[in-house]
Amino acid sequence: MRFNNSLRILSTGMGWPSAQPGGLNTYFKHINEALAENHDLQALVSSSEKPVVKEGLQVTNVAKTQLKLSKRRDAFRQHAAWLMDNQDVDIVYSHFAPYSTGVAMEAKQRNIPVVMTFHGPWSEEIKLEGKGLKHWVKTRIAKNMEMKAYRFADAFIVLSETFRDILHQNYQIPLTKIHIVPGAADIVRFQPSTERKAIRERLHITEGTTAVLTLRRLVNRMGLLQLIDAWKEVVREVPDTVLLLGGKGPLKEELEKKIAEYGLESRVRLLGYVPDHELADYYQAADLFVVPSQALEGFGLITVEAMAAGVPVMATPVGGNREILQKFRPELLFAGKSSQDMAAGLIRSLRNQDQWPTAEQCRNHVLENYTWERVSDQVEVIFRSVIDNHLIAYGRNRSPRVQAERKGGHEKDVENSVFGSYR
Template identity: 70%
Template sequence: MQRYNDLRILCTGMGWPSAQPGGLNTYFKHICESLDTQHELEALVCSANKPEVKSGLRVTNVAGTNLKLSKRRDAFRMQAAEIMNGQPVDIVYSHFAPYSLGVAMEAKARNIPVVMTFHGPWSEEIRLEGKGLKHRFKTMIAKSWEMKAYQLADAFIVLSETFRDILHHQYGVPLAKIHIIPGGADVGRFKPAANRSAIRTKLGLPEGKTVVLTLRRLVNRMGLLQLLEAWKEVVRSKPDAVLFIGGKGPLKTELESRIVEYGLQSSVRLLGYIPDSELADYYQAADLFVVPSQALEGFGLITVEAMAAGVPVMATPIGGNREILEKYRPDMLFAGTSSSDIASGLNRILKHPELWPTGEQCRNHVLEHYTWKRVSEQVNEVFHSVIDLDDRHAYVRNQSAAARKRGGREQDESSLSGSYR
């Protein structure tokens, strides 16, 4: 029976953060890099550009993002089948249901165990961002693909209790199959600034101001409209505070309009997309990081990244952010998700910076609970529980087959003896 090192792992993700930023892709990159130090790993992604990967890590771009989703799904299946036919694979580790479906089907046809990380209800995310009959039909198709993929998994990894409950209640996955493993931060990269003033000057951020930062995809469920409405109240009591919003998305035009409508041009700046190479600088330049999510926040990688950089974080009590802060500093959680809850919480904290957790305290909490080394160790445990279980099932199947074979021989011998009597 294989043990803890040198598994042959086929990983399937959505994209790669160098070409397609986002929490899922960032998670996928880091867990692949961490697992690759212990195992033989190959990763499959879909990307518009060639992924920029760490030396020695095998990442194959199976299709461009311009293809129809069904074509991308089929490309993953064909590439996975080619790999499985060419070499042994011990386990398939999947991260995005639409791309996982065909790969999991090929794996199960070869008795290869499948572990899936559930990053959230994809169909529900689609439903929340549109309206109309065509959109409802699209949501139904997405849910169907998810259900088919999840039926093929031997075990699931989720990043929070919230997503465990969604996976169990909305998709019918037994609790015994679900393992909660929070995400991590790159603590070597995200760390407190040696000279924050120099970084602010480099980024063109103001000195003598309290800088509040958020990094979000500009869509409704991220809570940016609520944050802007709250900011009207914040600047009345804290006029030296400035809010910086990094990210891109379909909500940009509406955010720009609200900033003008609320008269916040001097205290709010939309930064646009922040390149990955500048991300650590922006964390280090901030006094406070805020996460105003309204729904479906499975973990919150940005929360632990900011804390690793020594920046206190305030967040709405949604999903993984609630779980991170509740066990650490519950006073850094907003009372709810409304703009009034956000305004009240920000005013309370900004008036009393002496009550904030220190940069050292923030970072130490991440070092203790949220490193990629810790994540990969726990993922390894899930892999081996599934492989061991698969080995036991194979043993039972082989024993049963042997017993049937022996029984058949005994019956044949009995029949033969009877013919000579």
């Protein structure tokens, strides 16, 4: 359906959360759904299976994730080029650097502006999870991919001040090109439940037990090893507490060993991967949510999801979590990232539950600041500004079919001119 003054948006992501859970994919799904309410939007992803999408949303799976990265990149570029040659596109909206470069190059050949959302330093995330020469080479290749993609963007969206600074300092992106738009929560799906007691019984949470929940990918930068170290101290000081830890990843065995070593089997429950359809129940059953991130936490979608469900959140002062809680209840931030900081903060907080914000206060903070409607409105303003500036600076050939003169050698000219502007 075409709305008055609506935009034609070509949106490229990584995957889709029905097949590949994760913060980037969850954000991509929700922002596309919100934008599609008022605009013509087509989204491209790479997924192991057919994405499960909202009725009316146009999402194309251009490549299976089983293919080599180079094949997936080519698939994005080819499909995007075909779309741009057969219909008008006002703006390209990219979310994952490795898949963005070819699409952005095709857009530049057709004089279409490009906005990229920076979800974090992909190469740094890789770097933190391995060692050795082979891993170093892999990290360098990833950084080169990022640098190449980002040089084609007319503007960037980041979810926090922390990622604005990283994008500026590590990738030499001018601050004038960077716009901060925080993430959001699905406020319909995540809300307090009137059936909380029944939900807790179904999840086997004993009456009288304080349930502390965290949902994280089981990798080093998420701080789960430090949280287990802290929890050993917490249970000594505050009985009748249980830590529910959901997620999957390479740290599973190490976490299991540490839990056994500390004798915490009855005080820590490893939930494994929590399916999407069960997330709301776990939020609604929890008394407290904790985010122990050590690095590269761009926003914290799970933080605002938990708060939308009425659950207070404690977090390390890292990235977007610091920004979310600092303007809500600063005392819910740990003093630092160490296990000692977490233990001290949790013990103090659990002993003073009467001082926690109410479910209504938590939810209201989200309703006032972190809804997808609010996010999509801000993103649209950025789109229109970029499009207007692009038209003033370059003009625009509105034809959906760009002929052979934009191919061949001209592609190299575009790449050289864009790269040269940053050297």
